[in-house]
Amino acid sequence: MRTFKQYTTDLFGGIKSLLTGLSVTWKELWTKKVTRQYPENRDMLVISDRFRAELVMPHDENNEHACTACGICEMNCPNGTIQVITKMTETEDGKKKKELDRYIYDLGMCTFCNLCVITCPSSAIKFTNHFENATFTRHKLVQQLNHEGSKLGVKKKEPTSSRPSPKEKEKSL
Amino acid sequence: MFQSYSQPLEFTNLTSWLDAALRENLPEFWAVFIELALVGVVLLAAYAVLAMILIYVERKITAFFQARIGPNRVGKYGIFQTVADVLKILIKEIIQINKVDKFLFYAAPFFMIVASVLTFGAIPFGKSLQAVDFNIGVFYVTAVSSLGIIGVLLAGWSSNNKYSMIGAMRSGAQFVSYELSAGFALMTMVVLSGTMQFSEMIENQAYCWNIFNGHISSLVAFVIYLISGHAETNRGPFDLPEAESELTAGYHTEYSGLQFGFFYLAEYLNMFIIASIAATVFLGGWMPLQISGWEGFNQLMWYIPSYIWFFGKVGVLIFLSLWVRWSFPRLRIDQLLNLEWKYLLPINLVNILVMVILVLTGLTLTDLF
Numbered sequence: 001m002r003t004f005k006q007y008t009t010d011l012f013g014g015i016k017s018l019l020t021g022l023s024v025t026w027k028e029l030w031t032k033k034v035t036r037q038y039p040e041n042r043d044m045l046v047i048s049d050r051f052r053a054e055l056v057m058p059h060d061e062n063n064e065h066a067c068t069a070c071g072i073c074e075m076n077c078p079n080g081t082i083q084v085i086t087k088m089t090e091t092e093d094g095k096k097k098k099e100l101d102r103y104i105y106d107l108g109m110c111t112f113c114n115l116c117v118i119t120c121p122s123s124a125i126k127f128t129n130h131f132e133n134a135t136f137t138r139h140k141l142v143q144q145l146n147h148e149g150s151k152l153g154v155k156k157k158e159p160t161s162s163r164p165s166p167k168e169k170e171k172s173l
Numbered sequence: 174m175f176q177s178y179s180q181p182l183e184f185t186n187l188t189s190w191l192d193a194a195l196r197e198n199l200p201e202f203w204a205v206f207i208e209l210a211l212v213g214v215v216l217l218a219a220y221a222v223l224a225m226i227l228i229y230v231e232r233k234i235t236a237f238f239q240a241r242i243g244p245n246r247v248g249k250y251g252i253f254q255t256v257a258d259v260l261k262i263l264i265k266e267i268i269q270i271n272k273v274d275k276f277l278f279y280a281a282p283f284f285m286i287v288a289s290v291l292t293f294g295a296i297p298f299g300k301s302l303q304a305v306d307f308n309i310g311v312f313y314v315t316a317v318s319s320l321g322i323i324g325v326l327l328a329g330w331s332s333n334n335k336y337s338m339i340g341a342m343r344s345g346a347q348f349v350s351y352e353l354s355a356g357f358a359l360m361t362m363v364v365l366s367g368t369m370q371f372s373e374m375i376e377n378q379a380y381c382w383n384i385f386n387g388h389i390s391s392l393v394a395f396v397i398y399l400i401s402g403h404a405e406t407n408r409g410p411f412d413l414p415e416a417e418s419e420l421t422a423g424y425h426t427e428y429s430g431l432q433f434g435f436f437y438l439a440e441y442l443n444m445f446i447i448a449s450i451a452a453t454v455f456l457g458g459w460m461p462l463q464i465s466g467w468e469g470f471n472q473l474m475w476y477i478p479s480y481i482w483f484f485g486k487v488g489v490l491i492f493l494s495l496w497v498r499w500s501f502p503r504l505r506i507d508q509l510l511n512l513e514w515k516y517l518l519p520i521n522l523v524n525i526l527v528m529v530i531l532v533l534t535g536l537t538l539t540d541l542f
Contacts, residue, residue: 011516018501025238025500035242 052112053131055082055105057124057145064153065146067124069100073116081109082116100146107133108141183478185301212304220293220442225255227441231495238499262437265430270332273427277331282428282435284324289442291317296449297371299459299480310371311359314450315352318405321439322348325407325424328436332427340423343413343506350513351401351411357521358398361390361528362454365537371453378457380465386538390528395455397517397524399493402447404509406440409498413506448490452483456490459483 038045059065069086083104089097117126125145135141191211195204229244229252236243244251270278294304295314307313322345329341365387366374374383384391404411413423420426425436452458459479463471504512531537 021500022496025496028240029237029496031240033237033242034240037242037245 047129047131049129051129051131052114052127053129054107054127054133055110055116055125055145056128057103058126059147059150060153062153063147063150065100065124065150066122066153067100067103067146068122068152069098070121072119072121073125076115076119078113078115079109079111081106081111099152103145104142105145106142108138184299184480188301216290216294216304219298220290221259221438223445224438224441225259227445227491228258228437229255230491231441234492234495235499238496259434262431262434267430267432270427272333274331274333277327278427279432281324281328281331282432282439284327285321285439286324286435288318288320288324289439289446291320292446293442295371296446297375297453297458298449298483299478302459302480303372306370306372308368308370310374311363311369311454314446315356315359318443318446319348319352321443322352324439328428329424332424334427336420336422337424337426340413340420340426344407344424346506347407347411347413347509348405350510351404351517354397354401354513354517354521355405357518357525358394358401359450359454361394361521361525362387364525364528364532365391367532371458374454375458375460378460380463381539382455382457382460384455387528387531388538390524390531391455393520393524394528395451397521398451398455399447399490401513401517402451403494403497404513406443406447406494408440408444409494410501410503411509412503413509444491444494445487448487448494449483451490452486456486458486 057065057067067084069084071084071086074082074084083102083106084100085102085104086098087101089099091097112127114127133141192204192208195207199207232254233243233251244254247253247257292314295307295310295317297303297306325344325348326341329337329339329344332338362374362383363369365383366377368374368377377383378386384395387394403409407413425433428436459482461471461474461477461479461482463474535541
């Protein structure tokens with residue numbers, strides 16, 4: 001049996017706790033707004049370096065890439081996103097050599113699993129965090145990653161890390 | 174004596190001019206007829222516009238409470254957001270549902286709308302800015318606003334959906350319980366003012382608002398009225414009928430398009446109606462803040478048009494309701510009924526007795542000073 005005293009203490013305790021709640025939200029009303037407004041804040045947008053948004057093939061200033069057209073990425077791709085189309089060329093000394101003709105990447109099929117980048121023996125491809133990939137038609141998502149007229153670059157001694165720092169990424173883009 | 178002050182911004186000027194012009198040029202019957210039609214159109218327009226403003230204000234204030242910005246894309250500061258929403262809801266398809274009770278299903282939203290429009294007519298928005306001024310205004314408002322619950326129950330019953338039904342039943346239980354408290358709180362104030370007519374009530378509060386006049390008792394009644402009014406609108410911590418996680422959307426689960434819009438509109442307008450009745454009964458309605466003896470101050474206050482006073486007071490109360498809504502967690506149904514039957518109602522009954530004693534023994538502020 002609850003006594004009248006308990007009843008009143010319950011009542012006033014309840015009122016006190018309600019007022020505490022109200023005071024908390026009142027303070028919250030005047031706090032700084034945390035909303036980030038996306039298209040306007042592009043400049044100060046912070047996206048993790050490890051974010052995988054789009055596959056690219058970096059080219060240097062001589063329009064040279066590192067892809068030897070071995071096809072390992074194509075084989076490793078779980079859902080047929082990558083298509084490596086090769087052509088046979090002859091070097092000066094008459095040797096026949098397989099060379100990259102077109103590197104087709106279908107962004108619409110990609111699951112961003114990163115298997116292609118991990119397995120690439122010559123670190124020819126990488127993921128960037130350029131994430132604004134929306135298009136109105138699906139065929140625009142199918143991209144050719146090697147630039148027009150590009151060729152295989154001379155192999156350099158490169159650090160084994162396949163993930164260059166973001167600054168280098170910016171340059172290579 | 175108030176009429177002697179110059180009030181160029183008052184609506185009275187416009188309405189009396191219109192009345193005179195109509196009566197001069199038309200026979201009595203047609204003049205009255207046109208005036209009635211005009212009042213109806215203006216009320217309905219005000220109803221829609223107010224709902225739109227309220228929805229915008231609610232979304233903005235909600236956002237501020239959650240440290241967000243809120244709608245800010247459609248127009249400057251997003252002021253056209255609700256216009257866009259209303260247009261969207263107007264052109265949306267009303268989905269025909271197979272196994273509903275057709276007649277009741279389509280009638281239910283109108284009960285809600287009609288109940289709140291009827292109440293809307295009795296609210297004094299400003300000096301002589303009231304569609305009907307019954308001598309039993311408080312009683313009328315209480316009676317008519319209770320019609321809404323029929324809409325809710327019909328909606329839940331006719332939807333042929335268990336969630337709707339449970340939601341409607343909860344709403345019914347909640348509404349019936351809290352209507353009692355709201356009614357008693359208003360009765361307390363009727364005891365204090367000695368009248369049920371809104372216009373007289375406001376005149377009585379010219380120099381001392383009811384909330385000050387009845388001090389302790391008035392304050393308790395005010396708080397109880399706000400709580401129970403808030404519960405009646407099915408919002409805030411009392412939104413059990415629409416408990417999303419349990420009942421999808423409660424009684425309006427099966428509604429779509431404009432029919433849902435009606436429920437939505439009525440919800441917001443009910444919030445406004447509760448706030449405006451509270452403002453009228455407790456805070457002096459459209460009456461400016463006046464202090465007897467300070468003639469200059471009073472004169473200054475009268476230069477602010479009465480409808481601005483009214484909407485200002487209502488705005489404060491609506492803000493209070495939003496503040497409560499975004500502060501407290503939802504109650505369970507048993508806690509809800511506990512609060513009403515074990516706390517609000519007994520306190521209310523004692524309070525009404527205290528008020529009667531205060532009035533009879535002359536302990537109200539106007540009697541004392």
